[in-house]
Amino acid sequence: MSSGQLTQARPPVAPTPTTATRTDKGRPKSGMRRARTFYLFVAPWVIGFVALTVFPLAYAFWLSLTDSDGLSPRTHFVGLENYVEIFKDPLTLSSLGRTGVFALVTVPLSIIAGLLLAVIVNLPIRARGLFRALIYLPAVVPPVGAALAFRLIFDRDAGAANGVLSGLGADPITWLVDPNVRYVLYALVLWGCGGAMIISLAGLQDIPRELTEAAQVDGANAWQSFIRITVPLLSPVILFQVITGVIGSLQSFAPLLLSSGSLSGAGAVPEGNYLFMIHVFAQYFSASRFGYASAMLWLLFAVILLVTLLIMKVSARTVFYTVEPEGKR
Amino acid sequence: MSRSYRYAVYIILAAVVLVLLSPIVWLAITSLKSPAEMASFPPTWVPAEPRPDNYVEAVRSVDFLGATRNSLTIAAISTILTTLSSAWVGFGFARLNAPGKKQLFGVLLATMMLPSIVTLVPMYLLFAKVHMVNTFWPWVLWGLAGSPFLIFLFRQFFAGLPREMEEAAVIDGCGYVGIFWRIFLPQSWPVIAASVILSFTAAWGDFVGPALLLSQDSTTLAVAMASGYVNAQGLPLNNLIAAGAVMYVLPVLVLFMFMQRRFVSGFSTAGLK
Numbered sequence: 001m002s003s004g005q006l007t008q009a010r011p012p013v014a015p016t017p018t019t020a021t022r023t024d025k026g027r028p029k030s031g032m033r034r035a036r037t038f039y040l041f042v043a044p045w046v047i048g049f050v051a052l053t054v055f056p057l058a059y060a061f062w063l064s065l066t067d068s069d070g071l072s073p074r075t076h077f078v079g080l081e082n083y084v085e086i087f088k089d090p091l092t093l094s095s096l097g098r099t100g101v102f103a104l105v106t107v108p109l110s111i112i113a114g115l116l117l118a119v120i121v122n123l124p125i126r127a128r129g130l131f132r133a134l135i136y137l138p139a140v141v142p143p144v145g146a147a148l149a150f151r152l153i154f155d156r157d158a159g160a161a162n163g164v165l166s167g168l169g170a171d172p173i174t175w176l177v178d179p180n181v182r183y184v185l186y187a188l189v190l191w192g193c194g195g196a197m198i199i200s201l202a203g204l205q206d207i208p209r210e211l212t213e214a215a216q217v218d219g220a221n222a223w224q225s226f227i228r229i230t231v232p233l234l235s236p237v238i239l240f241q242v243i244t245g246v247i248g249s250l251q252s253f254a255p256l257l258l259s260s261g262s263l264s265g266a267g268a269v270p271e272g273n274y275l276f277m278i279h280v281f282a283q284y285f286s287a288s289r290f291g292y293a294s295a296m297l298w299l300l301f302a303v304i305l306l307v308t309l310l311i312m313k314v315s316a317r318t319v320f321y322t323v324e325p326e327g328k329r
Numbered sequence: 330m331s332r333s334y335r336y337a338v339y340i341i342l343a344a345v346v347l348v349l350l351s352p353i354v355w356l357a358i359t360s361l362k363s364p365a366e367m368a369s370f371p372p373t374w375v376p377a378e379p380r381p382d383n384y385v386e387a388v389r390s391v392d393f394l395g396a397t398r399n400s401l402t403i404a405a406i407s408t409i410l411t412t413l414s415s416a417w418v419g420f421g422f423a424r425l426n427a428p429g430k431k432q433l434f435g436v437l438l439a440t441m442m443l444p445s446i447v448t449l450v451p452m453y454l455l456f457a458k459v460h461m462v463n464t465f466w467p468w469v470l471w472g473l474a475g476s477p478f479l480i481f482l483f484r485q486f487f488a489g490l491p492r493e494m495e496e497a498a499v500i501d502g503c504g505y506v507g508i509f510w511r512i513f514l515p516q517s518w519p520v521i522a523a524s525v526i527l528s529f530t531a532a533w534g535d536f537v538g539p540a541l542l543l544s545q546d547s548t549t550l551a552v553a554m555a556s557g558y559v560n561a562q563g564l565p566l567n568n569l570i571a572a573g574a575v576m577y578v579l580p581v582l583v584l585f586m587f588m589q590r591r592f593v594s595g596f597s598t599a600g601l602k
Contacts, residue, residue, distance in 0.1 A: 034425060034427070037421075037425055037505045038425035038426060038427035041418060041420055042421040042433060044473055044474060045414070045418040045437065045477075045480060047474070048474020052452065053440065053443065053448055055455070056448040056451040056452045057447070057448060060447070060448070060450070060451035063451065063454075070454060070457075117345065120341065120342060125335065133586070134349070134350065135345060135346065137353075140585045141353070141581065142533060142534030142578060142581060144552075145534075145554075148356075148554065148570055149355065149356045151570075152567055152570070152571055153352055157369070157370040157372070158359065158366075158367045158368070159372065160355045162370070163371050163374070166371040172370065191349065191352065194349070244442075247442060250444070251444045253536075280450070290454065293450065297446075297447050297451075308442065
């Protein structure tokens with residue numbers, strides 16, 4: 001990812017063959033044969049998509065209309081009862097709200113931290129490749145390893161966090177219980193902001209240097225050219241991160257690993273970290289309420305869809321594309 | 330950049346790296362502590378007598394080797410099948426044409442936004458019905474289906490290769506399967522490298538999948554690690570957890586450090602960077 005790649009042309013996005021080639025002339029069947037070949041190539045994904053995505057989704061929808069517990073053969077059709085219950089279950093609503101707060105805090109913080117770091121490691125400094133790799137490193141640590149490491153840092157007695165506090169003469173804090181545990185969760189998510197950095201860095205390297213240089217010739221200082229030029233040009237990349245970030249945090253199960261670490265022990269998650277997915281798992285596996293849990297998943301799906309559409313709509317006026325985005329991207 | 334400005338940048342970066350690496354360093358320090366040191370407050374920064382025995386105990390007190398074997402098997406199945414299948418499908422989208430292709434590609438892009446967890450739980454019931462729970466078959470099926478993101482990555486790369494590459498082969502009478510195997514796939518090693526790293530780390534790190542689909546004695550390291558190390562009273566043995574976690578995390582970190590250049594080049598050659 002050297003700056004020399006700025007000038008390198010991107011490969012054309014869709015130079016797919018549109019018409020039969022010279023060699024196909026005089027062979028009328030070749031168009032159809034080619035279509036058959038296309039289907040042969042995409043078949044693994046299409047079959048997988050139908051069997052492993054569409055079918056389970058349809059099955060989940062049917063389940064959500066029943067009182068299934070996943071075990072007993074006799075399940076009853078209960079109509080929309082499960083969906084009605086969602087709005088009567090205080091734990092469902094509170095965990096959904098808590099998940100919303102979690103997304104609102106962690107997504108912007110991660111993106112901003114990632115963007116600032118990307119700007120810094122994009123400067124022409126020595127060993128910037130090493131800095132990039134080291135900052136990205138936490139993002140490749142497997143979630144279980146990351147959660148365990150944070151459990152050990154924020155341990156009441158043996159943790160480094162309280163060690164530092166006591167060194168400064170402050171009283172130790174019980175981090176892993178309410179209400180502090182949510183801050184440990186935020187810190188855990190923020191620890192992986194190297195992922196956001198890499199994406200922003202890729203975006204930064206696509207910005208023609210002439211643009212920021214021209215602004216500086218016109219008398220803009222670094223901050224002004226960052227806010228007026230870099231950020232608007234990066235807005236599609238930021239939008240991408242907002243959407244994937246929100247989707248990711250709405251289905252987060254990290255708190256499960258931060259506290260008890262087993263699915264059956266889902267009830268042991270402190271209230272401050274009792275996110276929506278934890279409640280779904282508790283309903284599925286501790287309470288065996290498969291019908292109700294499926295309805296909850298559909299609620300989550302609807303929320304994700306709604307939020308994504310909302311973000312796209314709101315951002316339509318603020319996101320700045322240098323070229324028209326292709327297709328659905 | 331002025332010199333003082335440059336120094337300020339280095340100081341900021343050094344501070345950031347120090348903070349970001351501290352959890353890993355703390356993991357390593359804790360993994361060498363004695364039980365007595367685990368109970369004392371304030372914590373000791375350097376273990377008085379480092380105990381490498383923690384690692385031996387960590388391997389012995391859970392079925393560490395068995396879980397490692399399961400993790401490696403699942404990771405190998407996922408990595409090989411996902412990479413091959415994604416390249417295969419990506420080639421189709423990049424180089425061939427047929428009615429409905431645009432719509433299919435739209436669906437593919439849309440599935441990248443579909444929360445995986447929404448399908449995982451109903452899938453558990455379906456796999457249970459066909460007796461695939463507690464086997465590695467789900468990972469074979471997932472692998473064969475490819476990953477939408479990797480398909481997209483391969484598609485971008487294959488679409489960028491010159492037309493002449495396949496034309497010559499067509500004249501020589503080579504079919505598209507042959508073109509894929511002999512010409513296009515060997516060209517795509519940067520994307521293969523990125524795909525191998527991504528699918529390996531994803532499979533090695535996955536917690537929910539194995540936790541749902543595998544029983545305690547056929548589970549992966551990720552699950553064994555999260556729930557295994559407790560004493561008779563059910564309290565966590567933190568020094569053993571740390572030793573286990575070091576052994577669990579280290580392969581991924583080493584793989585990343587060795588491969589990160591290739592990893593990045595895989596993205597940039599696919600026109601994604």
